[in-house]
Amino acid sequence: MDDFYRENILDHYNNPRNHGHLDHPSAAAEGVNPLCGDELAVELEVHDGVVTDIRYSGRGCAISQAAASMLSDVVKGKPVDQLAQIGKEDVLEELGIPLSPIRLKCAMLSVGVLKVALSELTGEPLPPEWNDPSDGIEWKSA
Amino acid sequence: MAVAEFTTPLDLEKIRADFPILARPVHGKRLVFLDSAASSQKPRQVIETLVDVYETSYANVHRGVYYLGARATERYEGARDIMTGFVNANDRREVIFVREATEALNLVAYAYGRTFVGPGDAIVATEMEHHSNLVPWQFLAQQTGATLHYLRLTDDGSLDPDSQQRLAAIENVKLVAVAHVSNSLGTINDIPALATWAHERGAVLVVDGAQAAPHRPVDVQALGCDFYALSGHKMCGPGAGILWGRAELLEKMPPFLTGGEMIRTVSLEKTTWNDLPWKFEAGTPAIAESIALGAAAQYLQGIGMEAIEAHEHALTAYAYDVLDGISGVTQYGPKPPNRAGILSFNVGKVHPHDVAQVLDSEGIAVRAGHHCTQPLMRRFDLQATTRASVYLYNGRDDIDALALGIEKVKRTFSV
Ligand SMILES: Cc1ncc(COP(=O)(O)O)c(C=O)c1O
Numbered sequence: 001m002d003d004f005y006r007e008n009i010l011d012h013y014n015n016p017r018n019h020g021h022l023d024h025p026s027a028a029a030e031g032v033n034p035l036c037g038d039e040l041a042v043e044l045e046v047h048d049g050v051v052t053d054i055r056y057s058g059r060g061c062a063i064s065q066a067a068a069s070m071l072s073d074v075v076k077g078k079p080v081d082q083l084a085q086i087g088k089e090d091v092l093e094e095l096g097i098p099l100s101p102i103r104l105k106c107a108m109l110s111v112g113v114l115k116v117a118l119s120e121l122t123g124e125p126l127p128p129e130w131n132d133p134s135d136g137i138e139w140k141s142a
Numbered sequence: 143m144a145v146a147e148f149t150t151p152l153d154l155e156k157i158r159a160d161f162p163i164l165a166r167p168v169h170g171k172r173l174v175f176l177d178s179a180a181s182s183q184k185p186r187q188v189i190e191t192l193v194d195v196y197e198t199s200y201a202n203v204h205r206g207v208y209y210l211g212a213r214a215t216e217r218y219e220g221a222r223d224i225m226t227g228f229v230n231a232n233d234r235r236e237v238i239f240v241r242e243a244t245e246a247l248n249l250v251a252y253a254y255g256r257t258f259v260g261p262g263d264a265i266v267a268t269e270m271e272h273h274s275n276l277v278p279w280q281f282l283a284q285q286t287g288a289t290l291h292y293l294r295l296t297d298d299g300s301l302d303p304d305s306q307q308r309l310a311a312i313e314n315v316k317l318v319a320v321a322h323v324s325n326s327l328g329t330i331n332d333i334p335a336l337a338t339w340a341h342e343r344g345a346v347l348v349v350d351g352a353q354a355a356p357h358r359p360v361d362v363q364a365l366g367c368d369f370y371a372l373s374g375h376k377m378c379g380p381g382a383g384i385l386w387g388r389a390e391l392l393e394k395m396p397p398f399l400t401g402g403e404m405i406r407t408v409s410l411e412k413t414t415w416n417d418l419p420w421k422f423e424a425g426t427p428a429i430a431e432s433i434a435l436g437a438a439a440q441y442l443q444g445i446g447m448e449a450i451e452a453h454e455h456a457l458t459a460y461a462y463d464v465l466d467g468i469s470g471v472t473q474y475g476p477k478p479p480n481r482a483g484i485l486s487f488n489v490g491k492v493h494p495h496d497v498a499q500v501l502d503s504e505g506i507a508v509r510a511g512h513h514c515t516q517p518l519m520r521r522f523d524l525q526a527t528t529r530a531s532v533y534l535y536n537g538r539d540d541i542d543a544l545a546l547g548i549e550k551v552k553r554t555f556s557v
Pocket of ligand 1: 180245272275321323325353514
């Protein structure tokens with residue numbers, strides 16, 4: 001319990017990678033968790049099928065913000081068709097801590113907005129596990 | 143800065159021994175439970191009552207000719223008598239068992255609201271309400287064509303007299319709804335004054351007592367309100383609560399839920415309603431829970447509601463000063479002494495979820511979020527706060543543990 005806020009989480013929280021906005025995003029999306037007010041937006045820049053740049057912005061708890069920062073590092077430079085495989089497990093692995101169901105939603109906000117942005121980009125429907133109205137999270141493509 | 147001295151009329155050690163859960167460590171630490179505003183812990187006396195009902199006196203109420211049916215009815219109606227005394231109602235027919243405050247408020251919104259509020263009428267609520275005492279009125283306004291107005295708040299989280307002045311000109315006010323005590327800020331509202339204000343306009347006053355009834359003596363006659371809702375689970379009881387309402391209003395109101403128990407005679411064409419209070423208790427009630435709510439009220443009365451109020455009053459003053467002395471902590475709501483035992487704060491820019499998570503690692507339970515008061519959060523431009531709420535089993539050691547926990551939050555997030 002005591003090492004919940006591991007150094008890597010605090011590092012990403014205090015020094016977020018890829019934070020801010022892009023001048024000419026190819027795709028963008030936002031997510032809000034009304035339960036706790038966490039908000040997250042993502043912008044992607046894509047050239048020749050590769051994510052050349054990514055920016056996150058938003059506000060929320062250390063878990064949601066650190067997860068976004070970690071994920072942005074993973075996504076940057078990857079071909080778009082590889083990103084479909086990124087899932088909840090990858091975020092959990094990056095965070096490296098067990099999460100209660102409530103905190104899990106904080107952690108998954110960033111991968112959720114990424115999925116919405118990708119679906120906007122590729123025109124493919126949002127995978128059903130990200131389209132579950134029962135989880136209460138509101139997604140919006142920009 | 144001087145910290146308010148803490149003295150209490152309560153025998154804290156004895157009280158804590160009544161609550162089995164307080165003896166169970168969390169993450170290897172002593173449990174510091176500071177979330178009673180969400181739901182309180184239960185004393186042995188209440189837990190044992192639940193078990194005892196099921197082991198000795200359980201059957202459905204108001205029907206059985208046999209021994210157990212009579213025994214269950216006697217205990218259930220006995221609990222109503224206890225609750226009648228608990229809120230100092232002058233008539234047991236005015237005390238309706240419900241699930242909790244939410245159901246009580248909805249009962250008023252449906253049975254009273256949809257009968258006596260119509261197009262062109264006005265409803266007045268406040269900006270500090272829990273969603274339970276706001277959404278039912280929004281919905282009522284939508285469905286009836288009435289308009290909903292809000293009393294606004296001052297910067298310290300009290301009702302703003304200016305806004306009351308501004309609303310004074312509104313006509314056809316039929317219903318005013320207000321919390322006795324705010325669950326997010328600890329504001330204590332002046333119910334007798336609001337009752338006068340409502341009655342001058344020919345409106346009824348509905349009071350959400352969820353955060354008051356567990357913590358201070360409630361006398362519905364002295365308060366002068368027309369309806370009063372409370373939740374048993376916040377006052378050491380299980381999942382049962384009451385709605386108190388003036389008999390003459392309850393008499394005029396149609397039923398809320400219909401079905402068994404609330405009827406006198408039913409033919410295929412027509413039904414006549416049962417007498418108060420059963421007219422509003424359709425179906426099989428929460429029998430054991432209602433009986434145990436009576437046990438909870440008796441437990442609290444045994445300690446003394448005045449003593450509990452004095453205890454929390456002193457502990458809140460102490461806690462407010464302690465938090466005030468921690469750099470980086472911002473508190474919201476009125477300053478003691480005009481404040482109930484609810485402390486709402488932020489630590490630097492740390493998200494309340496992270497504050498609560500670090501505190502949890504120290505065995506400290508607090509609430510983080512908007513506390514079901516989103517309009518209030520917006521009023522103060524907040525996303526969320528951390529909320530520590532005290533009850534009769536909390537002491538100075540809990541507040542000192544909270545202060546140490548907050549220091550850990552500050553270290554973790556370099557505040
Ligand atoms: C002021 C207030 N009103 C109403 C409620 C709703 O209580 P319940 O969920 O027991 O109906 C609460 C509970 O948090 C509250 O604090």
